[in-house]
Amino acid sequence: xxxxxxxxxxxxxxxxxxxxxxxxxxxxxxxxxxxxxxxxxxxxxxxxxxxxxxxxxxxxxxxxxxxxxxxxxxxxxxxxxxxxxxxxxxxxxxxxxxxxxxxxxxxxxxxxxxxxxxxxxxxxxxxxxxxxxxxxxxxxxxxxxxxxxxxxxxxxxxxxxxxxxxxxxxxxxxxxxxxxxxxxxxxxxxxxxxxxxxxxxxxxxxxxxxxxxxxxxxxxxxxxxxxxxxxxxxxxxxxxxxxxxxxxxxxxxxxxxxxxxxxxxxxxxxxxxxxxxxxxxxxxxxxxxxxxxxxxxxxxxxxxxxxxxxxxxxxxxxxxxxxxxxxxxxxxxxxxxxxxxxxxxxxxxxxxxxxxxxxxxxxxxxxxxxxxxxxxxxxxxxxxxxxxxxxxxxxxxxxxxxxxxxxxxxxxxxxxxxxxxxxxxxxxxxxxxxxxxxx
Numbered sequence: 001x002x003x004x005x006x007x008x009x010x011x012x013x014x015x016x017x018x019x020x021x022x023x024x025x026x027x028x029x030x031x032x033x034x035x036x037x038x039x040x041x042x043x044x045x046x047x048x049x050x051x052x053x054x055x056x057x058x059x060x061x062x063x064x065x066x067x068x069x070x071x072x073x074x075x076x077x078x079x080x081x082x083x084x085x086x087x088x089x090x091x092x093x094x095x096x097x098x099x100x101x102x103x104x105x106x107x108x109x110x111x112x113x114x115x116x117x118x119x120x121x122x123x124x125x126x127x128x129x130x131x132x133x134x135x136x137x138x139x140x141x142x143x144x145x146x147x148x149x150x151x152x153x154x155x156x157x158x159x160x161x162x163x164x165x166x167x168x169x170x171x172x173x174x175x176x177x178x179x180x181x182x183x184x185x186x187x188x189x190x191x192x193x194x195x196x197x198x199x200x201x202x203x204x205x206x207x208x209x210x211x212x213x214x215x216x217x218x219x220x221x222x223x224x225x226x227x228x229x230x231x232x233x234x235x236x237x238x239x240x241x242x243x244x245x246x247x248x249x250x251x252x253x254x255x256x257x258x259x260x261x262x263x264x265x266x267x268x269x270x271x272x273x274x275x276x277x278x279x280x281x282x283x284x285x286x287x288x289x290x291x292x293x294x295x296x297x298x299x300x301x302x303x304x305x306x307x308x309x310x311x312x313x314x315x316x317x318x319x320x321x322x323x324x325x326x327x328x329x330x331x332x333x334x335x336x337x338x339x340x341x342x343x344x345x346x347x348x349x350x351x352x353x354x355x356x357x358x359x360x361x362x363x364x365x366x367x368x369x370x371x372x373x374x375x376x377x378x379x380x381x382x383x384x385x386x387x388x389x390x391x392x393x394x395x396x397x398x399x400x401x402x403x404x405x406x407x408x409x410x411x412x413x414x415x416x417x418x419x420x421x422x423x424x425x426x427x428x429x430x431x432x433x434x435x436x437x438x439x
Contacts, residue, residue, distance in 0.1 A: 006039050006084075007039075007049055007053075007081070009038070009039040010038055010039060010045045010046055010049050011038070011046055011163045011164075011167065012167060013033060013034050013035050013036075013037045013038060013164075013167070014033075014034045014037055015031050015032070015033055015034070015167075015168060015171040015172070015295070016031060016032045016034055016262070016264070017029065017030075017031050018030045018031065018032055018261075018262055018296075019261070019262060022257070022261035022262060023261075023278060025278065025281050025282060026286075027286045027291045027292060028281050028286075028291055028292045028293075028294065029177075029291045029292070029293045029294070030277060030281065030294050030295075030296065031168075031172075031293075031294070031295045031296070032258075032262070032264060032266075032270075032295075032296050032298045033164065033167075033168055033196075033295055033296065033297050033298060034264070034298050035164070035192075035297060035298055035299050035300070036264075036265070036266060036267075036270075036298055036299070036300050036301045040073075040076055040077045040080055041073070041076075041300055041301050041304075042073035042076070042077070042299055042300035042301070043073070043164070043192050043297065043299040043300065044072075044073035044074040044076070044077050044150075044299075044300075045073075045077045046159040046160065046163050046164065047074060047077070047150055047155075047156050047159050047189075047191060047192075048074055048077035048078045048081055048148070049077070049081060049159070050155045050156070050158060050159035051148035051149075051150065051153050051155045051156065051159075052066070052078070052081065052082075052146070052148055055146065056081075056085060056087075059085070059087055059146045060085040060086060060087055062143070063144075064087065064143070064144060064145060064146045065087060065088040065089065065090060065144060065145055065146070066078050066079075066082050066087060066088070066089040066090070066145075066146055066147075066148065067089075067090045067092065067134055067137060067138065067145045067146070067147050068089065068090075068091060068092070068134075068147065068148050068149070068150065069091075069092055069093065069130045069131065069134060069149075069150070069151060070091050070092075070093065070150065071091070071093035071094070071095070071096045071097075071101065072096075072098075072101050072221065072222065072304075073222070073299075073300055074148075074150050075089065075091040075093075075105055075110060076101075076104060076105065076108065078148065079091075079105065079108045079109070079110045080108065083108065083109070087146075088109070088111065089110050089111065090110075090111040090112075090113060090137075090145075091105060091110050091111070091112050091113070092113045092115065092130050092133055092134055092137075093112070093113070093114055093115070093130065094114075094115050094116070094130055095114055095115075095116075095358050096112070096114060097219060097221070097376050098221050098304065098305055098307060098308050099307045100303075100304045100305065100306065100307055101221075101304055104304065113133070114358070114359075114360065115129075115130060115133060115360060116357065116358050116360045116361030116364065131151075134147060150189050150191070151189050151232050151233050151234060152233035152234060153234075154234075156189055156191030156195070156234060157191050157194050157195040157198070157234065158195060159191070159195060160191060160192050160193075160194070160195025160196045160199070161195040161196075161198050161199045162199075163195075164192065164195065164196045164199070164297070165195060165196035165197065165198065165199025165200045166199050168180075168196065168199075168200060168295055169199065169200055169203045169204070172293075173203075177293060179204065179206075179287070179290065179293055180200060180203075180204040180207055180293050180294075180295065181204075181206065181207065181208060181284070181287075181292050181293050181294060182207070182208050182209075182210060182277070182280065182281065182284070182292070182293075182294035182295070183196060183197050183200060183207060183208075183209050183210065183294070183295050183297070184210045184212065184273050184276055184277040184280065184294060184295070184296045184297070185210075185211065185212065185273055185296070185297035185299070186211075186212045186213075186220075186222060186223040186269040186270070186272055186273050186297070186299060187211040187212060187213050187223055187224060187229055187232075187235070187243070188222055188223050188224060188232075188269075189232060189234055189235075190211070190229070190232055190234050190235045190236070190239075191234055192297055192299065193209060193211055193240070193297070194234065194236065194239055196297065197209040197239070208241040208242070209239065209240050209241055210240065210241060210242050210243075210244055210276060210277070210280055211240040211242075211243045211244070212243070212244050212245075212246055212269075212272050212273050212276040213225055213226045213229060213243060213244070213245055213246075214226075214245070214246060214247070214248065214251075214272065215245055215246070215247045215248075216245075217402060217403065217406075218247050218248045219248060219376075220246070220248050220251050220268050220269060220272050221267065221268055221269065221305055221308055222267060222268065222269030222299060222300065223269050223272060226243070226245055242280065244276040244279065244280060246272040246275050246276050248268070248312060249312075250272070250275045251268045251269075251271040251272035251275060252268060252271060252309065252312055252313055253271075253275070254271040254272065254274040254275035254278070255267070255268050255270065255271025255274070255302065256271075256316075257271075257274065258270065258271060258274055258298075259302065264298060265301050265302040265303070266298045266299075266300070266301065266302060267299065267300040267301055267302055267304065267305050268305055268308060268309075269299050269300065270296070270297075270298040270299055270300070273296050273297065273298070273299075274296060277294060277296050281294055311376065311379055311380045311383070312379075314383055320383075320384075333409070333412075334405050334406075334408040334409040334412055334418075334419075334420055335408065335412060335418065335419045335420070336401070336405075336408070336419060336420045336421070336422040337395060337419045337420070337421055337422060338422050338423075338427075339421065339422075339423070339427050339428045339431040339433055340431065342367070342395060342419075342421055342428070343433055345393060345395070346367075346368075346369070349392070349393055350392055351392055351393040351394065351395050351419075352371065352388050352389070352392050352393070352394045352395070353367050353369060353370040353371065353395045353397060354370065354371050354373055354378070354388075354394065354395070354396050354397065354407070355367065355370040355371065355372045355373070355397045355398075355425070356373065356374065356375040356378055356396060356397065356398045356403055356404060356407065357372070357374070357375075357397075357398060357399060357425070358374055359372060359374070361399075363437065363438055363439060364437065365425070365429070365435030365436070365437055366397075366425065366435060366436055366437075367397055367421075367425070367428060367433075367435075367436070368434060368435075368436040369436070370397060370436075375398070375403055375407075378407060382407070382410055382411075385414070386410070386411050386414050386416055388411075388416070390415070390416060390417075392417075393417040393418070393419065394408075394411055394416055394417065394418045394419070395408075395418075395419045395420070395421055396408050396411075396418070396419070396420050396421070397420075397421045397424060397425055397428075398420075398421075398424050398425070399424045399425055399426060400423060400424040400425075400426050400427075401420060401421060401422050401423045401424040401427065402424070404420040404421060404424065405420045407420070408420035
């Protein structure tokens with residue numbers, strides 16, 4: 001078939017039956033909706049196009065720019081679509097944590113504004129909230145900006161109501177499949193699962209919808225943690241029959257199974273969804289007269305996340321395996337210092353203080369003399385060994401003393417005199433100790 005415009009390739013993605021011999025679930029037919037086949041590589045192609053399509057000519061004629069809260073696929077799609085009409089994009093984010101994503105957006109000419117990570121900044125007056133920054137920016141020059149607002153825009157849901165969900169229902173009906181029992185998908189904006197499930201419920205009223213999030217202290221690109229979902233305007237927890245938490249190790253293993261078992265080059269969000277599907281469907285009751293039928297949304301492709309895999313699983317790339325992540329017992333045993341104890345140690349013991357927050361939060365205010373090594377960079381460094389002198393204590397600092405416990409546990413396990421600052425930079429500030437500003 002010949003097409004005349006790239007937007008004609010958005011949607012109508014394939015539905016692939018996953019071989020039961022691979023997933024091993026008895027009496028289960030599991031299908032993958034391959035949203036990775038959209039022209040820019042992800043489910044967000046539908047969303048970006050739906051949010052701007054009706055206004056595109058006016059936006060271009062008025063010389064406006066897009067501004068959006070995105071650190072990945074939505075920004076990519078908006079930038080490509082905007083470039084076709086001469087419309088720039090400013091992407092505002094609380095940190096891009098995958099290097100290929102940043103590089104691709106830069107290659108496409110995106111203006112990237114990275115704010116401190118959520119709760120990273122000790123200055124309550126500093127700009128650290130993406131929504132507030134976008135509202136301030138658009139309020140100062142309302143005629144300059146068009147804000148699609150994927151986290152609150154109902155067109156996000158409608159893109160899947162009219163598209164993804166209807167396509168799945170039609171494809172199943174064409175294949176003679178009269179029942180659909182489960183829909184499984186990762187939760188970022190929650191638009192894909194809400195829109196798709198709403199369309200499917202109209203034809204399969206017994207459908208159960210399963211949302212997938214990451215562990216609250218873990219990171220899986222493309223989905224939010226269980227605690228971060230409350231910041232999403234479209235999120236309705238009661239819409240879901242269950243919300244399953246998956247850690248990054250399980251997501252990576254499941255991603256590898258998608259690739260090696262089925263030839264589906266999916267990203268880690270889809271791996272998390274596959275892991276959640278296997279867990280959910282293994283215990284789900286079977287209908288008496290037919291297989292259980294489920295659909296997994298495969299939202300994007302593997303290639304943009306190679307650095308994520310390399311950091312988490314260097315053994316996959318022929319390098320030494322990363323040390324085992326500290327478990328709850330390790331982090332519970334990790335030594336901590338109160339702000340007063342750190343101040344005294346700094347006076348007498350010349351510690352190496354390592355601030356694990358993003359660069360902007362560090363510049364706003366940090367423990368005097370602290371080094372800034374961002375947590376994702378520190379993960380990569382620690383995979384090769386602890387890079388600090390053993391002759392001095394090492395103190396790790398994060399926003400509220402949670403992330404730093406993991407690094408303190410790793411260094412402590414390696415034989416270092418290592419500590420975590422209890423309560424983090426917030427406790428240091430609240431105790432009245434000085435904050436150093438700048439680089």
